[in-house]
Amino acid sequence: MSDTWIVAEKELLDLRRDRLFAILIGFLAIASLISVAVASADFRNQLDAYNLYVTNLAQSGSTVTAAAPQLFPLKLLRGGIEYLEILGALFAIVLGYGTIAKEKYRGTLALFLSRPVSRFSFAGGKVLGLSIVWLGVVVVLTAVSLVAVVTIGHAPIGGIDVARLLIAGGFAWLYLVFWTALAVGLTALSTRLSTGLIVALVIWLAFVLIIPQIGDTMDPDNQVPGGLFATLNIQKTDELSVLAQFSAFDGIRNGLEVSSVTKHFERLTFAFLGIKDQYNQLPLGLVWTAMLPYAITLTAATLASVVFAALATTRRTLQRNQS
């Protein structure tokens, strides 16, 4: 059995016993369930409002017909995906920090490094262990989401929906491994344990919350409740032709958004789950073609983060005295 696998196995054992980890994942699962329940209640309200509208129309003798709201089951998962974007990343950071912090605090690190272990076995084992844990978490969350859509959302699920959900789950796993490996590297580099955690949290704040929020704020259509173009009764084709003349501004706005790994994850999952109308009910092959650049960048970012963790977690950085 290799050193790396022994470290990974120990990590899995530790996390299985960790109450804090159980609480975090439980919180994430409950938040996802709540979001499905809220989205499905919101849909039922829309349907009730539609039925009332149709009844009133019929009573007034009108022959005008209105399109009924349509339920797309995977759209109910939008809130859950957004929780994963925000809270999943936060919990991944905490887990990555905790895995290094506990070894430094308990003094088990010195014991481990006194053994003839290879250069990357510690970092590799830690990241491998956490990756397995996140895989398990993603599988559980995917199953919970699926059950929630069927039972709470009363929505039928087909084989293609399951496939879409599994692909989104794969990207969620990459995203969580990215944040956890980043936190491992930062904690290993910091002489004071809490500094590593706080620096990782500042990065999380910037890339998960602030940059996407700035991008959203700069969207001209978001400046008026209900949308600028809708308020001014502008047709979609006219809207596009007007916006084409502000491509430089939109380029900066989009550039800001795509500098955040969170936006890559969001665009991928929203496309595959059909949350974004543009990709809803589109064949998977076409979605893959459109989303390939984002899939590549998310994978590359995760690999870079894992390499960073491996390079930063050296014998020298780990054994530095705490200030």
Added chain:
Amino acid sequence: MNTVLTSARHEILCTLRARVAVLLLVVFLGMVSLSSLIGWITNTTVTRVYEKILADGLTTAPNPFAAVSALYYSRNSVIYVVLIGALMAIILGVQATLRDRKSATVDLVLSRPVNTVARILGQFLGLGAVIAVVLAASTTISWAAIGVIIGTPLGVDPTLRLMGFAAVSWVLMMIFALLGMLTGLYSRKETTALLVPFVVWSAIAFVLPQVGTAARPVALLNPVPALAASGGTSFDLIGALTGPFAITEQFKRVASIVLRDDSVTGNPVASILLLLAVLIAMIWIVVVTPRRALRSGLNE
């Protein structure tokens, strides 16, 4: 009184010496400074978009931004207080109470004739002073930036409104600082002390408003409070129950009214009283911490 002032002075000194705390303060100030610039760039572009639509004869509707208040440029600061300000306050609060426990200086401090209430109150006031100075600096930056954008210094009314916004921000940030102090006092691990208030913050900022309004988590990153889903009596009912606990939404409501955001109307008094009530309750909960909790060791 002496204990309170000494503790407050010590807290200010420790906070200023902590590099990470200073980093967070700089990030907060930087983002508040940027928010006016982002607001100005966006407003200018949207006005140009409207003028283009008007020139193309696509609308005859009046410019929705024609009567926008000068304080519109600082509306993004509202969300930065909820995101950066609250998290910064949590970290400062956790470090304030955890510091003594980590270094075991609490044993030395409490071997003196020191009242624990005065000690904790002093730490709270020290943090309050640091946060007040940061907010004063951010308000000054916003005031100057808006003055530059509109080409004239802000008048008395908008200046007072900016100061009012800073005061409400202080109340919200101190609530989260107290939450951090509380977990710093009771947690057995540093990780738990930092993580628990983060989870509570995320529940307050995202989960509670979502349950009450059906707003998605990312939509809650807007500076204006989420509105209840239309036509849903169930959301009205749940919103009425969860609303008072969703203090970040209450803060957004007060801030939007104070900063004259036309999309939010009404009287902010109820929300202000609610925030003050939560602040007082939190002060009481933290201050009555027993001596043995202060002296309890850490497992990490």
